[in-house]
Amino acid sequence: MCEDHHAGLGRRALFVTGAAAALTLGSVTFARGADDMQHSETRTVRGTLPPGSPDFVYVPVEIPDGVREIKVSYTYDRPSVPAGTQGNALDIGMFDERGTELGGKGFRGWSGGARTEFFIRADEATPGYLPGPVREGTWHIALGPYTVAPQGLDYELTITLTYGEPGEAARPTYPPQRAKGRGRAWYRGDCHLHSWYSDGRRTPAEIAALAREAGLDFINSSEHNTHSAHAHWADVAGDDLLVMLGEEVTTRNGHVVALGTEPGTFIDWRYRARDNRFGRFARQIRRSGGLVVPAHPHATCVGCNWKFGFGEADAVEVWNGPWTPDDEMALADWDSMLVASVRENGRGWIPAMGNSDAHRSPDPVGSPQTVVLADDLTREAIQEGIKAGRSYVAESKNVSLTFTATGGRGRRAGIGERLDVDRDTPVTVRLEASGAPRCTVRFVTDQGVLLTSAPLPVSGSGVVEWRTTPSYAAYVRAELRHEAAVGPLPGALAAFTNPIFLGRSPHS
Known part of the structure; x- marks a missing residue:
């Protein structure tokens, strides 16, 4: 075993990625090289990263010919x-x-911080990594000092090369883009x-079983900064479950779900808002057939709060996992964006979604879930329904809503539509609701909450009606709230809808 030392960052060369310096x-x-077949060789590298280190530090590794496998393990203080x-x-x-x-x-x-070691070879790789040939040339271990203590960060890398004939690379198979739907x-x-292909603890099979149990018709693979899971969902999809493929692009200034991209699509994450690069990758998501969905925009973890603005968003994840104060902030922020869109006659409004962000037990899959009106159970139809805002968000399969606005000569509009x-x-x-016992219904407009109902009966089913005019309410959306625990704060959401816009379209 040989050792090397990186004395602080003194032996560094500045490398420009095209956006931020790394x-x-x-x-x-x-x-050694190809003459040492079936042997392995190990190098150990130590160094220190000071406070204020760049987002990414690259350690070049010169790979000779004849390598079957590369394995890396690391520790830090x-x-x-x-x-x-x-x-x-x-x-x-x-x-x-x-x-x-x-x-x-x-x-x-x-693998982010989820694993202490990984390997790559032609026929297999650690979850989070892509199998394939270990070719000769300069490889790079990417270190991401997410946070650094005032004392600095001491790290140690152990790199092992194993020589020999490479295994046979398997051709990836992907889940179908259509399931057996019910028409519109x-x-x-x-x-x-x-899943365990990033920082989750469940297998795709376990997630699929929980999705079916939660009454879901579709899911989306969204691992942090890797598409390595794409080739591992085909066996668990089926006529009753559409599995879309994507990525959670996890930058230092917020996370965005690439929803329903083409199989094998990788979206880079190595930039901040100040680098002015996000638009390039948002366009790549759309070119790859996906939707751009900023995730948990007011989350409080380091780097989780969304800083890129919403000009590129196709939808926004307003509700993420168990209802918390940052979801309440996201809901209020989204409602303010709806009000702003009224000035543009409703053009360019951003629909809301809700997702579980489940990682491991006991995180429930499908709580919350987005309920979409789609023409069929296909990737494109589901995406079209999400982008059009024909959806509501519910805490579980038990909650069902029908939300409509009627007026004029038999005109009618549903969620995400305009009553012209x-x-x-x-x-x-x-609003017709079921599965929401003791919940209060609120109708929210561009002026705020204009109707609050009495609690629904313990059966959880009920109907609430309200009369207005487009001059009084430019849009209306519905919320179902659980009983409030304390004081004047509203209770946690059981469900909410995207808006119905009221009034003439500027194009009619």
């Missing part, structure tokens, strides 16, 4: 820090000989889920 350290080299101060957290990933260019083809995997109907889905009537035409808004 650091490339001195190369790790191996003496976790010193005590004062209360309120961030300690050390170091993420890790890998790029192959094709390089580390932003949006390039060299990506071979990412309401379909239930959860589009933000994590004159501004003074009487309008009746009607």
